[in-house]
Amino acid sequence: MAFVERVFSGVQPTGNLHLGNYLGAIVNFVKMQETHNCIYCVVDMHALTQGIDVWGGPTELARNTREVTAAFLAAGIDPKKHIVFNQSQVAGHAELTWIFNCVARIGWLSRMTQFKEKAGKDRENASVGLYDYPVLMAADILLYHATHVPVGEDQKQHLELSRDIAQKFNNDFADSIRAHGIADGLFFPLPEPMITGPATRVMSLRDGTKKMSKSDASDYSRINLTDDADTIAQKIRKAKTDPEPLPTEEKGLETRPEADNLVGIFAALSGRSKQQVLSDFGGGQFSAFKNALVELCVVKLAPIASEMKRLVADPGHVDAILVDGANRAREIAEANMVKTKDIVGFVRKA
Numbered sequence: 001m002a003f004v005e006r007v008f009s010g011v012q013p014t015g016n017l018h019l020g021n022y023l024g025a026i027v028n029f030v031k032m033q034e035t036h037n038c039i040y041c042v043v044d045m046h047a048l049t050q051g052i053d054v055w056g057g058p059t060e061l062a063r064n065t066r067e068v069t070a071a072f073l074a075a076g077i078d079p080k081k082h083i084v085f086n087q088s089q090v091a092g093h094a095e096l097t098w099i100f101n102c103v104a105r106i107g108w109l110s111r112m113t114q115f116k117e118k119a120g121k122d123r124e125n126a127s128v129g130l131y132d133y134p135v136l137m138a139a140d141i142l143l144y145h146a147t148h149v150p151v152g153e154d155q156k157q158h159l160e161l162s163r164d165i166a167q168k169f170n171n172d173f174a175d176s177i178r179a180h181g182i183a184d185g186l187f188f189p190l191p192e193p194m195i196t197g198p199a200t201r202v203m204s205l206r207d208g209t210k211k212m213s214k215s216d217a218s219d220y221s222r223i224n225l226t227d228d229a230d231t232i233a234q235k236i237r238k239a240k241t242d243p244e245p246l247p248t249e250e251k252g253l254e255t256r257p258e259a260d261n262l263v264g265i266f267a268a269l270s271g272r273s274k275q276q277v278l279s280d281f282g283g284g285q286f287s288a289f290k291n292a293l294v295e296l297c298v299v300k301l302a303p304i305a306s307e308m309k310r311l312v313a314d315p316g317h318v319d320a321i322l323v324d325g326a327n328r329a330r331e332i333a334e335a336n337m338v339k340t341k342d343i344v345g346f347v348r349k350a
């Protein structure tokens, strides 16, 4: 089947949306609107996979769902031309997950590094949902037959699993797929990860070897999209560096994770390459570079923070956008689910 190109991606409403989410994912969501039909999802069902201490309980979940939506809109996603909605409003995500649960293999899920990291040592006590997280993610994407998925580097393994699930479904049901008129047997596309730009893995400001993360105990490890100018300045000034001046060539960043990270952030925010940034700042001290980085961050992020604040203050407006997006998403999802159920052999009303 010739697949129409379609973009799908998601962000969890687990609070502390940060610069890594913005540069690794949301900036690319905005760009892809120019060339593709896009579906952007606030994955509230994924948020439940960790303990209530992580997702914060029902009131926080609703608040964070609206905040992620606000971030999408403030960053420049157009909910009229494209689709913005929250996952739990479209039942197909859960339905397709069940079918995929019976396609995916336990061995595949056991290899997922994110599960190992998040479950930690107490694996017996992790939720079944946390283990199944990547299957729900595959269902998110394939429910819409999406072909391109913009994500940060940390999601690469999950995207590979989505491709494996799509391929195994196509193989397992090959005869039925053909019998339903799809001559080449390709019912689900194999989705392509789009991991692009100089900041696909933004690191902690306190430790250049650790990923910037929503769950880091230190707020100084990340720049939140809701931080004000003073907080951004403080966090960047305190960011860990090393005693050497900045290198003049990109190669010189290889063994210097903190320098590499800050140069990568500068490059991504200014739309330039790391080498171009080093042509301006290489050979200089971190203090001058940090001043320029503070200025750049504030210029780029302050308008987003203030627009987010404005939107979050009007939950009725945000909810209406999510409902409208869910209605449009559901139409695509339901048509695909009918075909999927027919292929699987589930009897339904004619």
Ligand code: TYM
Binding pocket: 008, 009, 010, 011, 012, 013, 020, 021, 022, 023, 024, 025, 043, 046, 136, 137, 138, 140, 141, 149, 150, 151, 152, 153, 154, 155, 158, 199, 200, 201, 202, 203, 211, 212, 213
């Ligand atoms: P989440 O909410 O953890 O992350 C959202 C996006 O932000 C990216 N990201 C980063 N990029 C660069 N540097 C970082 N430090 C950093 N931290 C996070 C993530 O790679 C992601 O793109 N599992 C997904 C949510 C999801 C999804 C999907 C994505 C659910 N279903 C279907 C794509 C397609 C996640 O990591 O969310």
